[in-house]
Amino acid sequence: MENSGHIVKLYGAWGSPFVHRVIWALKLKGVEYEYIEEDLSNKSSSLLEYNPVHKEVPVLIHNGKPVVDSIVILEYIEETWPHLYPLLPADSYDRALARFWIDFGQQKRPTVHAFCGSSKENNEKTGEKMLETLNIIQDQALGDKKFFGGDSIGMVDLYFGWYVQWFPCFEQLAGLQVLNPSNLPKLHKWAMNFKEEPIIKETLYDSKKLLLHLEGIRKKRYMAAQARVL
Amino acid sequence: MENSGHIVKLYGAWGSPFVHRVIWALKLKGVEYEYIEEDLSNKSSSLLEYNPVHKEVPVLIHNGKPVVDSIVILEYIEETWPHLYPLLPADSYDRALARFWIDFGQQKRPTVHAFCGSSKENNEKTGEKMLETLNIIQDQALGDKKFFGGDSIGMVDLYFGWYVQWFPCFEQLAGLQVLNPSNLPKLHKWAMNFKEEPIIKETLYDSKKLLLHLEGIRKKRYMAAQARVL
Numbered sequence: 502m503e504n505s506g507h508i509v510k511l512y513g514a515w516g517s518p519f520v521h522r523v524i525w526a527l528k529l530k531g532v533e534y535e536y537i538e539e540d541l542s543n544k545s546s547s548l549l550e551y552n553p554v555h556k557e558v559p560v561l562i563h564n565g566k567p568v569v570d571s572i573v574i575l576e577y578i579e580e581t582w583p584h585l586y587p588l589l590p591a592d593s594y595d596r597a598l599a600r601f602w603i604d605f606g607q608q609k610r611p612t613v614h615a616f617c618g619s620s621k622e623n624n625e626k627t628g629e630k631m632l633e634t635l636n637i638i639q640d641q642a643l644g645d646k647k648f649f650g651g652d653s654i655g656m657v658d659l660y661f662g663w664y665v666q667w668f669p670c671f672e673q674l675a676g677l678q679v680l681n682p683s684n685l686p687k688l689h690k691w692a693m694n695f696k697e698e699p700i701i702k703e704t705l706y707d708s709k710k711l712l713l714h715l716e717g718i719r720k721k722r723y724m725a726a727q728a729r730v731l
Numbered sequence: 732m733e734n735s736g737h738i739v740k741l742y743g744a745w746g747s748p749f750v751h752r753v754i755w756a757l758k759l760k761g762v763e764y765e766y767i768e769e770d771l772s773n774k775s776s777s778l779l780e781y782n783p784v785h786k787e788v789p790v791l792i793h794n795g796k797p798v799v800d801s802i803v804i805l806e807y808i809e810e811t812w813p814h815l816y817p818l819l820p821a822d823s824y825d826r827a828l829a830r831f832w833i834d835f836g837q838q839k840r841p842t843v844h845a846f847c848g849s850s851k852e853n854n855e856k857t858g859e860k861m862l863e864t865l866n867i868i869q870d871q872a873l874g875d876k877k878f879f880g881g882d883s884i885g886m887v888d889l890y891f892g893w894y895v896q897w898f899p900c901f902e903q904l905a906g907l908q909v910l911n912p913s914n915l916p917k918l919h920k921w922a923m924n925f926k927e928e929p930i931i932k933e934t935l936y937d938s939k940k941l942l943l944h945l946e947g948i949r950k951k952r953y954m955a956a957q958a959r960v961l
Contacts, residue, residue, distance in 0.1 A: 554835065554867060568827045570834050577827040597798045597807040604800050605784065607837065637784060 509534040510562040516714045518663030519571040520559040526578045528700045530585040588656040602642045603660045609634045621676035628677045639688040665692045670712045739764040740792040746944040748893030749801040750789040756808045758930045760815040818886040832872045833890045839864045851906035858907045869918040895922045900942045
């Protein structure tokens with residue numbers, strides 16, 4: 502019991518890209534943790550107690566205390582285990598740049614949500630907006646580097662990492678290919694490189710299963726929205 | 732010329748709450764800086780060059796390099812001058828909590844924007860939602876502390892600091908008083924305490940002038956929106 506507070510635990514849910522950011526960070530740093538799968542349709546009392554504000558995963562428990570929200574957790578992991586595989590550059594200015602691009606991604610969430618929610622019937626505008634955003638990320642954040650973090654994966658790579666497996670599923674549902682080699686050659690190459698890193702590769706899902714899962718979530722949301730209208 | 736790169740410069744605009752966050756941080760830390768006022772209706776080529784993505788203030792120049800976005804700038808200032816008036820707690824867990832509440836504020840921006848844009852004719856729903864959000868901030872982030880940072884002002888105080896002067900203006904425009912002593916006694920007391928801190932007090936605007944300024948911005952936006960419809 503004395504030691505149990507020192508164990509790292511992660512509350513997650515299958516298919517959540519936000520949880521995956523944290524899984525990648527812990528695995529890259531080699532921090533051992535216990536994973537607890539939450540049923541998001543029937544959330545545990547622990548999750549509600551640990552994250553009373555958002556009631557969502559991921560929640561990281563360290564020394565018995567909860568850290569909430571994937572970006573806040575990434576910063577916490579970096580501060581707690583700074584020397585094991587650094588996720589932020591050493592230089593303050595480069596750290597500010599990394600945080601700027603994560604913030605840029607956060608600010609573009611309405612664009613991302615619109616694209617990820619679009620169907621074959623209404624994909625034109627959402628696809629255009631998404632391509633515009635990805636172009637900025639490719640040209641100004643990535644450039645000619647292998648990873649956003651330079652030669653190795655950093656926090657910005659983990660932030661945008663969901664592009665490599667979740668994004669193609671949403672593209673399929675929207676009936677559009679935005680992140681392809683002709684639209685975005687450098688960002689596409691980054692996605693290929695990221696996927697091939699051993700730590701990342703071993704955590705990826707079966708693509709068909711993930712597609713079905715995301716399709717299922719969309720259907721549930723659609724039905725809930727219909728129920729509110731009726 | 733050799734030394735000019737080491738001067739701290741701040742590109743700001745009169746009446747911007749985001750710029751004020753940075754002014755407060757620099758003043759609390761006693762970092763000297765040159766302030767450059769931008770005309771947002773006719774942005775300078777320097778601003779566009781330093782912040783090509785958002786084209787907005789604040790931009791902090793340090794050692795000749797631009798740092799952009801108020802929260803990213805606050806983190807940069809804290810990392811660059813950590814020992815002069817710390818803005819984040821020393822303990823990693825407490826730092827994660829501070830970042831969580833800033834992120835919470837960011838996530839609630841749609842609620843804040845809706846409230847700040849509402850008029851006497853359509854204030855009911857926006858007022859309710861705003862009160863709900865402020866209640867969470869009061870009860871879960873502030874509690875019985877004098878400041879979010881404890882006994883002294885910290886980064887979370889600077890983040891929510893615009894409540895003390897900008898928020899009352901938006902309340903007046905919306906014809907509602909949400910952040911009053913009976914609705915939110917603790918948060919109201921915090922606002923009074925924050926305003927009375929010498930560094931904060933000396934930077935506040937003439938309230939009437941600020942109200943007119945914000946009213947002017949709203950009118951301009953309304954006319955631009957009408958022009959798009961016509």
